[in-house]
Amino acid sequence: MIQTRLQMMILGMLLMFGITLAQAQEQYQLKEDQWVGSQTATPGSPEAKLQSIRKMVAQDQGKQAAKAAKQWIKDHPNHPMLAEAYLVSGDAKVLQKQYFKSLFDYEYMIRTFPNSEHYHLALEREFEVASIFASGTKRIWMGMRSLSAYGEAEELFIRIQERAPGSLIGEKASLELGDFYFKRGEMRSAAEAYQLFLENYPRS
Numbered sequence: 429m430i431q432t433r434l435q436m437m438i439l440g441m442l443l444m445f446g447i448t449l450a451q452a453q454e455q456y457q458l459k460e461d462q463w464v465g466s467q468t469a470t471p472g473s474p475e476a477k478l479q480s481i482r483k484m485v486a487q488d489q490g491k492q493a494a495k496a497a498k499q500w501i502k503d504h505p506n507h508p509m510l511a512e513a514y515l516v517s518g519d520a521k522v523l524q525k526q527y528f529k530s531l532f533d534y535e536y537m538i539r540t541f542p543n544s545e546h547y548h549l550a551l552e553r554e555f556e557v558a559s560i561f562a563s564g565t566k567r568i569w570m571g572m573r574s575l576s577a578y579g580e581a582e583e584l585f586i587r588i589q590e591r592a593p594g595s596l597i598g599e600k601a602s603l604e605l606g607d608f609y610f611k612r613g614e615m616r617s618a619a620e621a622y623q624l625f626l627e628n629y630p631r632s
Contacts, residue, residue, distance in 0.1 A: 434522055434553075434557070434560065435522060435523060474500070474503075474504050474507055474509070475509065477496075477500055478509055478512070478513055478516070480496070481493050481496045481500060481513075481516055481520075482516055484496065484520070485516060485519050485520055485523065488523060489523075490520045490521070490522075490523030490524040491520075493516070493517075493519075493520035493523070494517060494521055494524065494526075497513060497517035498517065500513055501513050501514065501517065510541075511537050511540070511541035511544040511546060512544075512546060514533045514534070514536050514537040514540075514541075515533070515534070515537055515546050515549065515550055515553075517533040518530040518531070518532075518533035518534045518537070518550075518553060519553070521533065522553070522557070526568070527557045527561070527565070527567075528567045528568070528577065528580065530553070530557060531554065531557060531580075531584075534550045534553050534554050534557075535554075537550050538550050538551065538554075538591065548592065548595070548597060551588050551591060551592055551597050552597055554584050554587075555584070555585075555588055555597055555600060555601055555604075557584065558580070558581045558584035558585050558588070558601070559581075559604065561577035561578065561580050561584075562578070562581035562585075562604070562608050562611075565577065567580070578608075578612070581608060582605070582608060584601075585601045585602075585604050585605040585608060586601075586605060588601035589601045589602050589605070589628075593628070594628070598628075599625075599628075599632060602621070602624065602625040602629065603625055603632075605621045605625075606618050606621035606622040606625055608621075609621055
């Protein structure tokens, strides 16, 4: 399922890092879209605290990670790693299947830190959330998944194209938008989306 794919992108291959996960101040960094172990950070530092939050995400502790990330962001509003903290916060919400809420973190990171090295990764995360919504997964309302999220899916596919023209993620979003309209029987919109896709990505 799409939900599982996104969660696996975030969790990564934990068994490959079984030894390093046991280290209290283990530092995690993004590698091939996964949070994986690397060198250690100074104990008690903001960097070390963020590493521990990444570790929670890597260990599928979404609720604890989301709470800790929120506090970290509040305590360090001007830290150089703030963009990464928002990405981690969004990932923690995804683990809890709070897809709509995760978009607030990804969106803030994208809009506030357009030059971040994790900018395109945040777009990838939004693309996966859009795909989840496009597949029929509803938004949570009053504790139940009862609100259609097709509008959010459409908006995200369009927005990703605008933010990353000519890129692989932009190409994927462009094609998915056409497929989204086609599956919903909106043939005129689908034709326009496919035409735009062919114009922008003639070699695809």
